[in-house]
Amino acid sequence: xxxxxxxxxxxxxxxxxxxxxxxxxxxxxxxxxxxxxxxxxxxxxxxxxxxxxxxxxxxxxxxxxxxxxxxxxxxxxxxxxxxxxxxxxxxxxxxxxxxxxxxxxxxxxxxxxxxxxxxxxxxxxxxxxxxxxxxxxxxxxxxxxxxxxxxxxxxxxxxxxxxxxxxxxxxxxxxxxxxxxxxxxxxxxxxxxxxxxxxxxxxxxxxxxxxxxxxxxxxxxxxxxxxxxxxxxxxxx
Amino acid sequence: xxxxxxxxxxxxxxxxxxxxxxxxxxxxxxxxxxxxxxxxxxxxxxxxxxxxxxxxxxxxxxxxxxxxxxxxxxxxxxxxxxxxxxxxxxxxxxxxxxxxxxxxxxxxxxxxxxxxxxxxxxxxxxxxxxxxxxxxxxxxxxxxxxxxxxxxxxxxxxxxxxxxxxxxxxxxxxxxxxxxxxxxxxxxxxxxxxxxxxxxxxxxxxxxxxxxxxxxxxxxxxxxxxxxxxxxxxxxxxxxxxxxxxxxxxxxxxxxxxxxxxxxxxxxxxxxxxxxxxxxxxxxxxxxxxxxxxxxxxxxxxxxxxxxxxxxxxxxxxxxxxxxxxxxxxxxxxxxxxxxxxxxxxxxxxxxxxxxxxxxxxxxxxxxxxxxxxxxxxxxxxxxxxxxxxxxxxxxxxxxxxxxxxxxxxxxxxxxxxxxxxxxxxxxxxxxx
Numbered sequence: 213x214x215x216x217x218x219x220x221x222x223x224x225x226x227x228x229x230x231x232x233x234x235x236x237x238x239x240x241x242x243x244x245x246x247x248x249x250x251x252x253x254x255x256x257x258x259x260x261x262x263x264x265x266x267x268x269x270x271x272x273x274x275x276x277x278x279x280x281x282x283x284x285x286x287x288x289x290x291x292x293x294x295x296x297x298x299x300x301x302x303x304x305x306x307x308x309x310x311x312x313x314x315x316x317x318x319x320x321x322x323x324x325x326x327x328x329x330x331x332x333x334x335x336x337x338x339x340x341x342x343x344x345x346x347x348x349x350x351x352x353x354x355x356x357x358x359x360x361x362x363x364x365x366x367x368x369x370x371x372x373x374x375x376x377x378x379x380x381x382x383x384x385x386x387x388x389x390x391x392x393x394x395x396x397x398x399x400x401x402x403x404x405x406x407x408x409x410x411x412x413x414x415x416x417x418x419x420x421x422x423x424x425x426x427x428x429x430x431x432x433x434x435x436x437x438x439x440x441x442x443x444x445x446x447x448x449x
Numbered sequence: 450x451x452x453x454x455x456x457x458x459x460x461x462x463x464x465x466x467x468x469x470x471x472x473x474x475x476x477x478x479x480x481x482x483x484x485x486x487x488x489x490x491x492x493x494x495x496x497x498x499x500x501x502x503x504x505x506x507x508x509x510x511x512x513x514x515x516x517x518x519x520x521x522x523x524x525x526x527x528x529x530x531x532x533x534x535x536x537x538x539x540x541x542x543x544x545x546x547x548x549x550x551x552x553x554x555x556x557x558x559x560x561x562x563x564x565x566x567x568x569x570x571x572x573x574x575x576x577x578x579x580x581x582x583x584x585x586x587x588x589x590x591x592x593x594x595x596x597x598x599x600x601x602x603x604x605x606x607x608x609x610x611x612x613x614x615x616x617x618x619x620x621x622x623x624x625x626x627x628x629x630x631x632x633x634x635x636x637x638x639x640x641x642x643x644x645x646x647x648x649x650x651x652x653x654x655x656x657x658x659x660x661x662x663x664x665x666x667x668x669x670x671x672x673x674x675x676x677x678x679x680x681x682x683x684x685x686x687x688x689x690x691x692x693x694x695x696x697x698x699x700x701x702x703x704x705x706x707x708x709x710x711x712x713x714x715x716x717x718x719x720x721x722x723x724x725x726x727x728x729x730x731x732x733x734x735x736x737x738x739x740x741x742x743x744x745x746x747x748x749x750x751x752x753x754x755x756x757x758x759x760x761x762x763x764x765x766x767x768x769x770x771x772x773x774x775x776x777x778x779x780x781x782x783x784x785x786x787x788x789x790x791x792x793x794x795x796x797x798x799x800x801x802x803x804x805x806x807x808x809x810x811x812x813x814x815x816x817x818x819x820x821x822x823x824x825x826x827x828x829x830x831x832x833x834x835x836x837x838x839x840x841x842x843x844x845x846x847x848x849x850x851x852x853x854x855x856x857x858x859x860x861x862x863x864x865x866x867x868x869x870x871x872x873x874x875x876x877x878x879x880x881x882x
Contacts, residue, residue, distance in 0.1 A: 277876055282879075306797055307799065321791075321795075321879065323792060325464065335797050
């Protein structure tokens, strides 16, 4: 048994893999309706390196959750890899997340009880990889991000930069359509931040699609495209 | 696929339980004690029940025991201290039973007296049973050495006796009892046989308490059987009892007991009714009591079932408490691992994956607890039997029951925490510190 069923389709370079149309998200606060995203339209092509920027409270996080299929839009459509994910139920969304999105978080979000290899294996586990297969791939990925000598270390035994590298390896586990990074250098010192940035650029050069949410102008400079969001609308893209 | 998933889930469960060894151990203890107390309680209950049933069965399930009991005191004659009270079963009653009831197989009349038996300078309290040669047919005693009483002994009112092994143990420490002479109230009796103890035990003798005035003199060691004719000849039928104060009562009783054995168990109750009718015609004083071991057996079974249910329920409550403990811990675990749940959800875990993960941990705890509880639960009855001299019986059903309940508790008390975990909002849980 190889990876999830969603990875079966290959997309050509520059094919639109993420399309959002008239996407709205609002929350009800008592009687008030709080509109967080208003008529967002966004297209991201295969192989893009996109930085999403915006001040806090602009709806940046909500957009990120939306892209990551962690949240569903109130209205509008969202096609990810040709599939309208705004219509999917929770189980299907979970599978899509696992198969098509690689998450990199500001605070790494590794599971403390698991070692490096096991952490990288988590997304593969939920896609039904066999133990042998997933362990083999996890070790390869760990080597790619330069942690070949720390396979059985726990997150607590690693530096921040190393932890984020584990997270990057984990995000690559199911060979996702999109790698979604939320302030990937936010918790790191500048040196390890640069290291991480370099890995991300390398991934981009290898043809991966990257969406990075950041305040960091440095990251944004590397990105081929900057999407600015303000007050729930996309201001510039 | 499913099996392989299950295996990995179990592995993951073992791992995370292993990380919290103390917590897991303490949680499991609840189940261990719950399961073991269910098993131990049921084993003790079952043991007591079997013992009681065995003792009653030894009385003979085809026997009907008719006993002499003192009639209710007449207050009018209470002051006439010197008057002799004549009551109880008679030889004539035995004769009537034998002749007028068709399905009676054996009728065994007997007299019982509590006496001291002497051999050389040793003395023990025993019960003398004056009876007929066919007494062994209605009693569980078995001949070990020599012979039982014979009709020749009866006819000649011989001074012979058969003693049981308990008496042998006390009186004849090293000697061979056969052909020795035992002294009972001034007369010597030659030992012609040794039988196994009747050993009716407590449960069976419980109903004898009413009419066992004589027994209040102290526990007797065992029984000595002598011919019925001999006991009548040598001890007579009159007994004098010194009551409280200056009172003194003189009683005359022919027979203490007549045991009737019928052909089959289904004839026991009808025959009992016939006996009752027959006796009520000749005994206006209500000086007899009919005991049917078969009925006692049924009653004992019922009582013991109730006893087992009560014991079992108490134990089940402790199992329940164990289950609640597990639930409590799992809820704590869920809130402690909220972030991990969020991470797993973001990385593709479906709700059912999370449920399975937490449920498998609970089930592992209860499974291990169940196994250990079964071992401990089997050990406790063994120790109780060993050191408490109490019979215990571990039935397969109690093991299955206890294990089944612990499994059910694992599922019931594990499912809520697991659902709580699965229905956490992944965005919220990712933010959770």
